Amino acid sequence: MHGVESKAGEAAAEGDYLSLLGRICLCLIAPLSGLAQAGLTPVLPEISAHFSSQPGADALVRLMMSSLSFMMIVGSLGAGLLAARMGQRPLLFLCLGIYAVSGAAGFFLDNIYALVASRMILGVVTAGWGVLVAAIITTKIAPGIRDRWLGFYIVSGTAGMFVLIVAVGALAKIDWRHVFLLYLIAVPMMVMLALFMRGGSSPEPVAMKADGSVLKKPVPLGLVLFSLLCGMVGPTVMIFLPFHLLGFGEGTPDRIAGLVVATAIATAVLAFAYGWLRKRLSVMMMFVIGFVLMCIGLLVIVLMRDYAGAMMGMILFGFGGGFVHPNVFAAAAATALPADRARVIGFVRGALYAGPLVAQLSLEPVFRAFGPSAPLGALAVLAAGAILFAVMGRRAYAPAG
Numbered sequence: 001m002h003g004v005e006s007k008a009g010e011a012a013a014e015g016d017y018l019s020l021l022g023r024i025c026l027c028l029i030a031p032l033s034g035l036a037q038a039g040l041t042p043v044l045p046e047i048s049a050h051f052s053s054q055p056g057a058d059a060l061v062r063l064m065m066s067s068l069s070f071m072m073i074v075g076s077l078g079a080g081l082l083a084a085r086m087g088q089r090p091l092l093f094l095c096l097g098i099y100a101v102s103g104a105a106g107f108f109l110d111n112i113y114a115l116v117a118s119r120m121i122l123g124v125v126t127a128g129w130g131v132l133v134a135a136i137i138t139t140k141i142a143p144g145i146r147d148r149w150l151g152f153y154i155v156s157g158t159a160g161m162f163v164l165i166v167a168v169g170a171l172a173k174i175d176w177r178h179v180f181l182l183y184l185i186a187v188p189m190m191v192m193l194a195l196f197m198r199g200g201s202s203p204e205p206v207a208m209k210a211d212g213s214v215l216k217k218p219v220p221l222g223l224v225l226f227s228l229l230c231g232m233v234g235p236t237v238m239i240f241l242p243f244h245l246l247g248f249g250e251g252t253p254d255r256i257a258g259l260v261v262a263t264a265i266a267t268a269v270l271a272f273a274y275g276w277l278r279k280r281l282s283v284m285m286m287f288v289i290g291f292v293l294m295c296i297g298l299l300v301i302v303l304m305r306d307y308a309g310a311m312m313g314m315i316l317f318g319f320g321g322g323f324v325h326p327n328v329f330a331a332a333a334a335t336a337l338p339a340d341r342a343r344v345i346g347f348v349r350g351a352l353y354a355g356p357l358v359a360q361l362s363l364e365p366v367f368r369a370f371g372p373s374a375p376l377g378a379l380a381v382l383a384a385g386a387i388l389f390a391v392m393g394r395r396a397y398a399p400a401g
Helices: 002-013 020-028 031-038 039-048 057-086 089-109 112-140 143-174 174-198 223-234 237-246 253-272 274-278 283-304 307-335 340-369 373-392
Strands: none
Touching: 020 112, 020 143, 020 174, 020 283, 031 057, 031 089, 031 112, 031 143, 031 253, 039 057, 039 143, 039 174, 057 089, 057 112, 057 340, 089 112, 089 174, 112 143, 112 307, 112 340, 143 223, 143 253, 143 274, 223 307, 223 340, 223 373, 237 253, 237 283, 237 307, 237 340, 237 373, 253 307, 253 340, 274 283, 274 307, 283 307, 283 373, 307 340, 340 373
């Protein structure tokens, strides 16, 4: 009975699919997340120098980045809950509006504490609209092409971030404050969404049981834990990789940047092909192949201990990420009824953001005791554990119904 009712709810919730232009608009806002998370990295020294007379300025400037990451966890959880009450589209516009205001505030603010506060607000709404976009893609795009657009969304975020980083560098040469004006890009994005993204202006319809009560499923805790594991294996590599490279004299900014770019390109290539791959491979196999590649890549980095090995390893790691990252959201969407997708994706995305924080705290003692290569080896072990979880715990991402 529940399976029939779930399908009815699915059809009701997905009766008005997004147009092609609407889908493109959603993909175009993907780079805004990367801008929030990494856009200030090139100008952090300038910001620190500007506030050098402030006690603890260096720590407060770093807090502008770390506090954003923490608040993104809060935003992920909150957006999923609020979407059920406000509707996905109105909440998306609210988050993007606050994103533009809180992001651009740095151009006007001359108080380090106010800057930190604005970044915390930015973190909440960045995660919020990220959850909503993932929920809309998995609810308002026809099932036959949904996986393809999940991949396109990740590709758009990666490619667009390269363009924005170039813009950051150009603006920083004028004045570091001008970088904050880039966040106003959210305003024309809102205009495009208003013109081309129809539907979703009210809360999603709910599935009903035969007795008239609301059919709801609890948040799949197994999937949340698996997402935490995915978050621990993925972004954490970049925390420890520079120190590993320093161990054999390759830790210069340009060499590190080369690895970052190569990894991003590898991830984008596989993400672009995600829809094609999903027609041929199950969700479980996508996870298994992805984590096998990530595990092998990490082992290559640790064992070869030279730049060529690091490049080869990070390309393999990037390919693995292209399998895993869109697959997490596809799995989350499959486990939830349409009306619950924003809530479930919110918990999943929150777990992904929490992963690097948990991993760093866990691996710092390993770093101090055994050196900079040891955490990368530990991440390879975690990737192997993720393979086992994907196979043995596949009920965690079993489809709803």
